[in-house]
Amino acid sequence: AEMASTGGRCVLRKRATMRFAFTIAAGVNSLLIARTCAFSLVSTPLRRAHLSARTSPSSSSSTLRSRTLSSLPGSFRPLTMQAAADAAADGKISDEALDVSSYKPKSSFLKVMVERGFLHSCTDIQTLDKKMDEGPVTAYLGFDATAPSLHVGSLLQIMILRHLQQSGHKPLVLLGGGTTKVGDPTGKDESRKMLTDADIQSNIDGIRGVFDKFLTFGDGETEAAMVNNDEWLSSLKYLEFLRDYGTLFTINRMLSFESVKQRLARENPLTFLEFNYMILQAYDFLELNRRYKCTLQLGGSDQWGNMINGVELTRRANNGAEVFAMTAPLITTSDGKKMGKSEGGAMWLNADMLPPYDYWQFWRNTNDDDVLRFLKLFTELPLDKCEEIASVKGAAINDAKKVLADECTRMLHGEGVLESIHSTAGALFAGKEGSLDDLPKADVSAEEAAEGVSVVDLYMKLGFAKSRTECRKLIQGGGARMNDEKITDIDTKVTKEMLEEGAVKLSMGKKKHGLVEVA
DSSP states (O other), X not given: OHHHHXXXXXXXXXXXXXXXXXXHHHHHHHHHXXXXXXXXXXXXXXXXHHHHHTTSOOTTOHHHHTTOOOOOOOOOOXXXXXXXXXXXXXXOOOSSOOOOTTOOOOSHHHHHHHHHTOOOEESSHHHHHHHHHHSOOEEEEEEEOSSSSOBGGGHHHHHHHXXXXXXXXXXXXXXXXXXXXXOOOTTOSSOOOOOOHHHHHHHHHHHHGGGGGTOOBSSSTTSBEEEETHHHHTTOOHHHHHHHHGGGOOHHHXXXXXXXXXXXXXXXXXXXXXXTHHHHHHHHHHHHHHHHOOOEEEEEGGGHHHHXXXXXXXXXXXXXXXXXXXXXXXXXXXXXXXXXXXXTEEOBSSTTTSOHHHHHHHHHTOOGGGHHHHHHHHOOOOHHHHHHHHTOOGGGHHHHHHHHHHHHHHHHHOGGGHHHHHHXXXXXXXXXXXXXXXXXXXXXXXXXXXXXXXXXXXHHHTTSOSSHHHHHHHHHTTOEEETTEEOOOTTOEEOHHHHHTSOEEEEETTTEEEEEEEO
């Protein structure tokens, strides 16, 4: 007991030391900011000529130009010392999510957001509703380039942009070429893996194509545009940035955000690099407001603190610009699981990372209690049709799940993939004649087949297991089958004789299947 007590005190002292060190570092940085900003405010206005020059899009971004807006510079008055002081005295938006559940919007976009379940919180929703009812509003949503493909967890945000455009407004897709270099700490227990510039660019190249399937890009008033925040973030000069915007952030305010407090409460420290992410995200909104007259930031509810930071900065630095933030709920399944994940890993949106059949099967396996909600969020079926489809009970709910799977797959991969998907599903689950060509495949060479290939290696090759240990647990738990027969021995091999009779089917549980063939 004495040893346990001593260990507990050590952990508490460790955490207290970490918090104290972070507070000291933050305080020193705050003093440096205050010193440079005090000099700046006395000597010159905050809005200087060299800063105006930085707001025009970089000529080096030719790869995005085909779908990027022309710069729309506004006329800005200098932010004087008195204006900065007045701004500091302004009231701040609460870090608590604003309850907008009882609001009845008039604009078509916000009506869709409320009726289909997209709206979680919003700043000054009455004013935003009025503006959206009067004419086109430009809104943006950011996507960091942390992987070569987005996954189903990002689909909600893409659907919001789609509804925004269909309601007569202009969507901006902001690719986080700059912010990915820092890494968003929101909701993370530890720092993100640092990516090279080449990795980030490769990820951007992989991500960008999916938006063409949901949005119409062009130069028109309501046509979408794609921009990359690396265009302005990588050219920032640290001292100039602190001098120009340091007074518009306070350490006290930043530490008050729930996302920061949650991370500080965990054992893994929040690095100063990650602490700056919210500043860069806020600056994104400011730049987009100046360049493209963007007045609305969209995002997930876990980004609320970062987003209101951007609203406050843009209002103060752009002479009271009228800007807004709106969040959508974080989607979890009825059994509490995070949306976009499955037993086999992330549900990627790119076909080269997840076959269309697996994508269809993901939606087909939706929990009964989630069918209506997902029909509203991830399809464009009329609401009354969604209610009708999901109102069935018992085994008939499977037909509703097939409608959901068809609609979601059609929107992402096109009508053409559905026929072969239905054929594969019929052959697997309904005993019908059909092709299994849509199933994932593991090819083996003739030499490998002659020696026999371990099912453990094949399950890993199919992507059904990430490690040998995971695969062994699957087999020992009775979840692995070969040609519909349970595998009981972890040393089982697929032999040349088996493959001479045709492809061998390996199954993980009842719903995930793959084929082994000789290349």
